Amino acid sequence: MSDLPSATANTTTLFLSDADVAALSDWPSAVRALAAAYALPVSDAMVPPRSMARGDGVWLRSLTAVSPSGGHLGCKLIAASPRAGRASYLISLFDQRTMALSALIDGNRVTGLRTAATAAFAVDLLAPRRALRVGVIGAGFEARGALDCLNAVRELGAVRVFSPTPASRERYAAGFRPGIDIAAVDSAEAAVRDADVVICAARSRDESPVLRGAWLPAGATVVSLGSTLPEQREVDEDTLARAARVVADMPEEVLHDTGDALAAARAGVDVAGKTVSLADLAAGGAAARRADGDIVLYKSVGSALQDVVIAEMLFALARERGLGVTLPATIAPVAK
DSSP: OOOSOOTTSOOOOEEEOHHHHHHHOOHHHHHHHHHHHHTSOOOGGGSOOOEEEEOSSOEEEEEEEEOTTSSEEEEEEEEEETTTTEEEEEEEEEETTTOOEEEEEEOHHHHHHHHHHHHHHHHHHHSOSSOEEEEEEOOSHHHHHHHHHHHHHSOEEEEEEEOSSHHHHHHHHHTSOTTSEEEEOSSHHHHHTTOSEEEEOOOOTTOOOSBOGGGOOTTOEEEEOSOOSTTOOOBOHHHHHHEEEEEESSHHHHHHHOHHHHHHHHTTOOTGGGEEEHHHHHTTSSOSOSSTTOEEEEEOOOOHHHHHHHHHHHHHHHHHHTOSEEOSOOOOOOOO
């Protein structure tokens, strides 16, 4: 007889609010969870391309993945109305053994968590083992999260930040705790000139690139987080031409759906030929550099694998700490 529960077995679903996610989140745990997941085999079928349904001024995006841990399979839904300036994020987790709906999670903070934590994980694989000199272009939510998370898992040396708005870059620099050598500078070139790691999390109003490859020192690791659609630009063609390796969390989407890669390909850069997946890099199946002076670009569009792994982490922590609300009703798996 099967050891799976019957369709009428008692199952419960835990709901985690945005406040619960905030209480459960910490950078080192998120990076460890992602590192553990990327150390396991991940096939393309486990993380298919995202889909999007569009209406009149509204859209619904779906990102699905099967966790390599064997614990859950999940989906993140993003419902948005750009016209109204509103969006909702929902993550569902289903138990891989029983198909029971384990959790529903407000995904608002999860996107920021997984973006920053995956970037920090990539930097840890790519950057030299020393106190890192970091240049930051951007002073918004993603730029703050990326540096905050990197600071939680690696030692930082000097940090220089540029935003075209002086007040924004000064506020960004002042927002980190004392002890970090961080200062605002008056140009993007000044921010990246001597950097081991360059974090790009900004786009210009006219979508012209904010990072020029000519500015990059030998051996730099570039992290590009802010351009994820064909019409968006963040780094110029020379950045991709100078990169010895492009590491992508979702290679096909990076190559075919991001303005940076599309523009470089039109300019004759063999972006596809130098691109490897973050999963292959983490598993040791691909090398990032042949020489210490090689420039490497980590390009992120976000992955359902990252969302589901972070959601699994939050669910496990919530059960340990007694957080969340058990819903009064759930969906019972049925025999098929």
